[in-house]
Amino acid sequence: MSIKLIGYVMAGVLITSAAIGVVRVQNERGPLSDLIDKTGQSVANATASGAASLVAGYDYGNLEILATNVARQANVIRVIIKNQGGRVMSQAAGDETGSAKRFESPVLFDGQTIGNVSVDISTNALENALGELYGRVFVEQIVFGAILGLIVYLFTASGIVSPILKLTTVMEEAVNKGDSFIARDLEVKSRDEIGRLVSVFNALNKSLASYHHQLHGKIDFANQELQVKNVQLEKRTQELEHALDMLGTMATTDWLTELPNRRKFDETLSRMFHQSQRYAEEIALVLFDIDHFKLINDSHGHGAGDQVLRDIGTLLRLHVRKSDLPARLGGDEFGIILYHTTAAQAQMFVENFLDGVREYAFEYDGFRLNVGLSVGIAQFDASMKAPQALYYAADHALYQSKKAGRGRYSVFSEAAHSQERQAS
Incomplete structure (x- = not known):
């Protein structure tokens, strides 16, 4: 019975911990990615600002120095500076390697676009941070599960088997059906930790159900909008083809006599x-x-x-x-x-x-x-x-x-x- 109880408790804890861990990692991914985007774009903008007068004056020597200095910065893989015609005026590679994300910024001089700067920023830092976060979350959830399992086993062994078993069974049924939420709430029979857990699960399930319905509503609305846009696009395409035909005819036809010109x-x-x-x-x-x-x-x-x-x-x-x-x-x-x-x-x-x-x-x-x-x-x-x-x-x-x-x-x-x- 003790081994079976531990198994039930650990299964529930691990499932809950995994869900929490995934949510935490996903919540951290966005800010980290935004930080890299802001940093990369700032580098591109600053490089474009510094290259404006150099591109305008075709100062290849100082452009080379600028590109080399930027490439030496942390997480910069490559810097490319082009003129308005798309010709590469200067480029430099940094010490970083691996996957990268490109950021671009126009080179402006007196309000006119005279070139373009491309900066490749390494995503190794993001990947390393996410890897460390996965490991830390994993360890935290393992420790949390072990402590929670021990507490449940020591103090509430007899009162937790049935609710956990029921909760696990319902969740397994939903997973097996491929549903993203459960169609009904679980009954709360107590106000202790198990009851609170069931209540939290019900609240989470309601949130998932609401999100599911909202998502499907948005998908249906988007499909309707897409159909309207497709009809409008088809109409505009026909109008454009007609205009092109008319333009081709006008280019070879005398307007007065309607004879070829x-x-x-x-x-x-x-x-x-x-x-x-x-x-x-x-x-x-x-x-x-x-x-x-x-x-x-x-x-x-x-x-x-x-x-x-x-x-x-x-x-x-x-x-x-x-x-x-x-x-x-x-x-x-x-x-x-x-x-x-x-x-x-x-x-x-x-x-x-x-x-x-x-x-x-x-x-x-x-x-x-x-x-x-x-x-x-x-x-x-x-x-x-x-x-x-x-x-x-x-x-x-x-x-x-x-x-x-x-x-x-x-x-x-x-x-x-x-x-x-x-x-x-």
Whole structure:
């Protein structure tokens, strides 16, 4: 009976002591960790303050001295000082080794961030302190348990067996079920130490139950908040994707005519030109200007000019194929890249387009506007080594149309161009 009683008493004491010891160690861990955090951050801040003028003046020598002095301090493993661009200006290693925690602080000069300081602080002191604390708590709890067991055995052997057994049994049941608390209070049958122990256990159990319910309530609330945040994040993501799509479209689209702009035109011309070079595919380029466009603006205002440009864009979209690229190049200048098209086919396209322009009723503010075009046509040939050569050929043909009286189109001819150069 004595051995069995000692076993029961020691089991209860050890369990209680272990719980108390764990709580004590956990309570000590926080302040120790906070102390290291404050110390490490203070070192980082002080180093950043001392390095401000040195970083601003690119004083590498004194920075090296500063880093070395800081690294010599207790518990400092490493010091790194960087400039605003992330380049390491100075670093030094201390005598400490092992696990570490990094602390960073910006280097400020005249209110501006000009660099960054990183300090690695050893956590060996924290680990050693916790190890010592574990040992001390263990010894204290062993001594406390032995004394308590002896007192219980000597003075209350007969009155403690049943309550301790019941308490232990209930706790074991809760542990076996995986519960963090017991659903009911234990009955207090006396006001002695055992009764007080049961009362304390009941109070602790209530606290655990309350904490358990509060924790689950917070978890449920956090889950609800997370679902709301996820919905909001998904909505913001969709809005961002839409904005990015719009931004990409705006970067390659002329806002007035809604045609591709010069950037898109140049990219497509370069790609199609090199594709034609590689696979010997036919490609034609058409450039045209609006005749006397300045006169339209001067006579009827820039609103009339804008309306004419929009109407030209509409007519272009009606006449081109899906494989072609019409674009506004700037002002009243337009370009059309015709894929798989010869010069003769390009002439047919231009004639149809000019007929459409002549038949279209250009109007603004009740006035009928007379709109004509001067057009240049050029076809890719093997003598052209770059996209600019094809563009130059079409532009030269456009110049010939203007020179011949406007309101017409011209086709670039290398032979004719050579004669012109010889004549000039």
